[in-house]
Structure formats: C-alpha cells, structure tokens
Amino acid sequence: MHINKKMLYSLEQARWQRAGQELRHRLGRFADQPDFANDAAHAQDLYLEYIDKELIDSDDDFIMERCFEWFIFDYRLCSGKTIIETFHDRHRQSLSKHEVALLQKWAISYNSIYEVIEVLPEEGLIIKDIFNPTQIKVSDISASFDMEQGGILLMRVLQVGEEYEFSTNGLALPGELKEPLRQKLQRDWLEVYKGKKISTPRWGYYLKERAHVINAWVMNLGMPNSGSGRDMLGKEAMDRIAIHTITCWEEVLTSIKGSSRFRLIGETNDALGAFQQATAAILGPGRHTRTRNKNVKGPEGKDQEPDQALDVLQPVIGRLLLTTRFIIVTASTVELLAECRDLLLMLFNRFIVNGVEHQQKSRHGSAPDEGEMYTWPSLVYAGVAASIKEELQVFGYTAKQQKGAIKLWYDFCSKEQPTIRKTAVWYATVIYALDWLEKEGHLRQRDLAGRYGIAPSTISSRFRQICRSLNLVPGDRRYSTYPDQT
Structure with missing residues (x-):
C-alpha cells in the first residue's frame, strides 16, 4: 500500500494538534488549583494595575481571559518559576513526547506585536513580528474574517508541530500604530535596563518580563474613532x-x-x-x-x-x-x-x-426617538438590525429594550459606517452591549461567541469600538431602560 508524504504529515500534525489541545486544558486546570490562589490574586492585581479602570469595568471577560493566560505563561510564582515550568516539573513522568516538546517551546514563548502581512481567506494569517523579519502562517479561521492586511496584533504565537496557533484572544489595532508602538517599546527597553549591571537582554526576555505593562498600553490605545471627518451618510442614506x-x-x-x-x-x-x-x-x-x-x-x-x-x-x-x-x-x-x-x-x-x-428621514435631522423608523446608511446595517431585534426577543428582552438596542446600532452605523464582513459579529456585540448597559450581567462574551460561532476577542474589540464611539456608560439613558426596565 502506498502512503504519500502529505498523508503522513497530516496524520502526524493531527497528533500534535490533539496533544496541544489536551495540554491547554491540563494547564488551565493546573493553574486553577487552590495551591496557587495567593499567587493568582497577586498576579491579577499586578496585571490590572496598569489598565484603565473604565476598560476593566466594561470588558471584564476579555481582560480576565488574557490575565489568566499571562499568569500561566509569564508570571513568576513565589518559587521563581512560571506555572508552565512548574507543571512540567510535577508531571514530567506522565507527559507524552509530544507534550514534552510542546512545553519546552511554549515555556519560552512571549507576547509580541505582529503585523498582518496577508489574510488567507477562511484559513488564517501570514504575520511577522515587528522585531523579527521571519514570516509565519497562523491557522485561525476567525482571524481571517476579523483582520485586515496591514493591521497589527498583540498576541502570543504557539508552535504546534509544524504549524502555529494563537495562544488566546488577542488585541488588534490599526497598522498606523505600528511605528509609535515600536518606538515606545524601544524607549521602555532602554529605560528598564539603563544602569542595570546585567548583560543586554534579548527582545524576547524583555517582552516576557514586561508583558502585563505592554498589554495595558495596547488596551488603553483601544479602538480609534475612525469616523471623524467622514461624511455621516452617503448616497445610500437616501x-x-x-x-x-x-x-x-x-x-x-x-x-x-x-x-x-x-x-x-x-x-x-x-x-x-x-x-x-x-x-x-x-x-x-x-x-x-x-x-x-x-x-x-x-x-x-x-x-x-x-x-x-x-x-x-x-x-x-x-x-x-x-x-x-x-x-x-x-x-x-x-x-x-x-x-x-x-x-x-x-x-x-x-x-x-x-x-x-423604514421610511425616509432627513439625513441632517436629530437622532430618532423610540418608536421612530430609521433610514439606514447601508442595506446590510438594516439586516443586522433585524437580527438584533429577533435575537433579543429570543433572550426575553422587552420591546423598549429592543428599541434601545436598535437606536444604539443606528447611531453607531450613522457615525462610523463600519465594514461588515460577518453580520453575527455585530449583532452579538450589540446584544452584549445592551446587557452591559442594562447592568444585567446575564450574557458573557464567551457564551455569545459560542452561540454565534465567532471569537470572544472579536466581540470584545467591537464592543470597545462602540463604547468609545458613542461614549457609552452603564445605564446610559439614551439606550438603556435601567433602572425602570418597563
């Protein structure tokens, strides 16, 4: 029987992927043990210290997921070792050869700033570390929908066999911030090690040691208000x-x-x-x-x-x-x-x-009140609005709450005219935003992401974009029924 090399490669890569998935689960369970409770609490305080408090209030799910990932890979326990190093020491005898090899590579991994060189539709991304000329291909279908060529990411990339994967949900920013971020990191690198009697560390060591600080810088940059100076409504608004x-x-x-x-x-x-x-x-x-x-x-x-x-x-x-x-x-x-x-x-x-x-309304008129119909800037936006209304009915939200969500989406579309690649991303984000505005806390980004087949990080980034564009606050009376909820 003839078996070609491609088939053998695929079978071996499948073994690596299974080992990687199981290892991720084991590391998560290991880090969540009571033995590490004090370390985890200190790590959380340290991680959140540099992040804007408004972001912590509005984006808790996403931030805590990234904090837990940092705790596993980068945070030094009282013993001086990381969680991943401690896991390797304690379970050395029971690890498979694939798991041992993965742990060795993962233990020295770090978050870095990556530029998207190419988007591979329905497959993944070609990315390049801005401090390293080597290009790598990352398999991630969700990222191929969400990212654009030239954009930048703060991510940890893990090698799994002959392929690469993202460690967790990352932070995405427009490409024009690449050079300002690079310069900021270079200045910080010089400042951190200035006058220290140690040999000049490599970038990998610096990025691992300062991961929580760099994460806060990128988060605080947030999503830019891309609608400034833009004509509010184009021809389609008529x-x-x-x-x-x-x-x-x-x-x-x-x-x-x-x-x-x-x-x-x-x-x-x-x-x-x-x-x-x-x-x-x-x-x-x-x-x-x-x-x-x-x-x-x-x-x-x-x-x-x-x-x-x-x-x-x-x-x-x-x-x-x-x-x-x-x-x-x-x-x-x-x-x-x-x-x-x-x-x-x-x-x-x-x-x-x-x-x-949705009847014609003056493009220069004031924002519509509840009960008024809207002239949407684009046909696709109207489709998202219809999905928002239908999904909110499924979740049991009142008619008044539904109107608030539609008004929020209308205001955002009128101001920003977002590019729509996957409609589920946006109606999931608006549903999460309404739950946050109503201070109900029933819906989690992870749960909505699973329901609609998208990444939690995508909901998080779009939610931050809407918050910054419309200056949302919990209980915002423009869109929320809180506290009356009639």
Whole structure:
C-alpha cells in the first residue's frame, strides 16, 4: 500500500494538534488549583494595575481571559518559576513526547506585536513580528474574517508541530500604530535596563518580563474613532428600506435565480460552506425598444436598409439582500419601494411572515426617538438590525429594550459606517452591549461567541469600538431602560 508524504504529515500534525489541545486544558486546570490562589490574586492585581479602570469595568471577560493566560505563561510564582515550568516539573513522568516538546517551546514563548502581512481567506494569517523579519502562517479561521492586511496584533504565537496557533484572544489595532508602538517599546527597553549591571537582554526576555505593562498600553490605545471627518451618510442614506421576515430562504433563493425579475449579483457562504447571504438587483417590467443595425451590406456588397429589431430593456428598480431569515429591499423612492414590495408579495407571499418599513428621514435631522423608523446608511446595517431585534426577543428582552438596542446600532452605523464582513459579529456585540448597559450581567462574551460561532476577542474589540464611539456608560439613558426596565 502506498502512503504519500502529505498523508503522513497530516496524520502526524493531527497528533500534535490533539496533544496541544489536551495540554491547554491540563494547564488551565493546573493553574486553577487552590495551591496557587495567593499567587493568582497577586498576579491579577499586578496585571490590572496598569489598565484603565473604565476598560476593566466594561470588558471584564476579555481582560480576565488574557490575565489568566499571562499568569500561566509569564508570571513568576513565589518559587521563581512560571506555572508552565512548574507543571512540567510535577508531571514530567506522565507527559507524552509530544507534550514534552510542546512545553519546552511554549515555556519560552512571549507576547509580541505582529503585523498582518496577508489574510488567507477562511484559513488564517501570514504575520511577522515587528522585531523579527521571519514570516509565519497562523491557522485561525476567525482571524481571517476579523483582520485586515496591514493591521497589527498583540498576541502570543504557539508552535504546534509544524504549524502555529494563537495562544488566546488577542488585541488588534490599526497598522498606523505600528511605528509609535515600536518606538515606545524601544524607549521602555532602554529605560528598564539603563544602569542595570546585567548583560543586554534579548527582545524576547524583555517582552516576557514586561508583558502585563505592554498589554495595558495596547488596551488603553483601544479602538480609534475612525469616523471623524467622514461624511455621516452617503448616497445610500437616501434609500428607502423594507425588511421582511421569511420562513424558507432556500426556496426564495431558487426563485430569485430562476426569475427574470431579478439579476443575482453575488452569493456568500461561511467558512464551512453554509449559505450566509445573497444580493440581487430587482428589475422592472420589460420595455420593448427598436434597435437599428448599421453598416449592413446586401448581396454583392450593396447597401441594404438596416434591420429594425425588438430589444427588451428592464430597468433596475431596487436592490435585494437575502439572508437565512430576512429579505431586505432598498429603493431610491417610495414609489419604487412600493413596486418592489408588491413584486415580493406576489412571488414570495407564502414565505413572508411580516414586514417593517423604514421610511425616509432627513439625513441632517436629530437622532430618532423610540418608536421612530430609521433610514439606514447601508442595506446590510438594516439586516443586522433585524437580527438584533429577533435575537433579543429570543433572550426575553422587552420591546423598549429592543428599541434601545436598535437606536444604539443606528447611531453607531450613522457615525462610523463600519465594514461588515460577518453580520453575527455585530449583532452579538450589540446584544452584549445592551446587557452591559442594562447592568444585567446575564450574557458573557464567551457564551455569545459560542452561540454565534465567532471569537470572544472579536466581540470584545467591537464592543470597545462602540463604547468609545458613542461614549457609552452603564445605564446610559439614551439606550438603556435601567433602572425602570418597563
């Protein structure tokens, strides 16, 4: 039997990945033992000391997850050793050869600033340490959705066999902060070791020793307000939008593909190949026009009267976005929107549950109050709003709370016009933000991430972006019903 080298590599890499996953779980359980309670408490105080207190209040889940990871890999216990070194000493005899090799590499790993050189769609990232020219490929599907080329990350990268993985959720910042951060770290490195009677340490040693301080610097930079100086609403803000809940997206998509009244523009699937959304142009009734064929030659090259042929023209009267739960339609006038809706009701009436129209509002008007309808800056934003409302109903939030969440999302979209790659990221973030505003504390980032198939760090970074953009505070009366919750 012939087994090729690629197959052997894949089998061996699978063994490394299983060993790595099990080792992560064992390290977590080991670090959580009562024996280390005092060390853990001191480590937490030290880690949080440098972080802005407002960030600690608003982003507790994400911060504590990173703190625990730092405690395992970098924090020195009373014994002078790290958790990972102590684990190796105590369990040396029971470790497999794969686990021993992993521990040796992981024990000397450190958080560093990485630049995203290339995004590999639905696969991972090519990154480069800003202090090291070597490029490495990190397998992480979520990161391929969330990151852009040129962005920077504060992460720990762990080698697992022949591949690399991120240790935990990281901190992402725009690429323009790379040089300021590099310079700040270089100045700090000189300051920390200035006058000390030790040989000049390598960058790895410095980054490991100062990991908690560097983490705070990056966290405090936060997410920049990318909307400053930007036109609040573009041309699409003049559109009218209607949203319909549907019951069977598969049949709707099949009908769209087979109908002469639509022209399919694009179809998007997730990393596993499951349908996410489709976009299409909505076409008006055909109008016949005559076209003249010029320069027609008859027999023997003699000029001939040009033929007049009938051609059918179908004007574009609107646009359609189909998701697994909604049809979202946009048109430039109320009349065209009505025509689009009549067409949808005629073709898909048996699949449409209800509809909500979002009528035109002055782009320069004040922010809408509860109960008013919104003109969304983009069709996709309206789709996210519909998902927010539906999910909040599932979680049992009141109608007034739902309106507050939709208003929050509208204000953020109007100000920032965020790029939407994965809609679940944003409606999960808004749901978490509402829970935080209401001071309920029922929903954790990790739980929401698991429910919607995204990374907790993604919810965390988007949540911080919304907080900074809208200057949110717990119980914010613009969006929250706290304390009345009627």
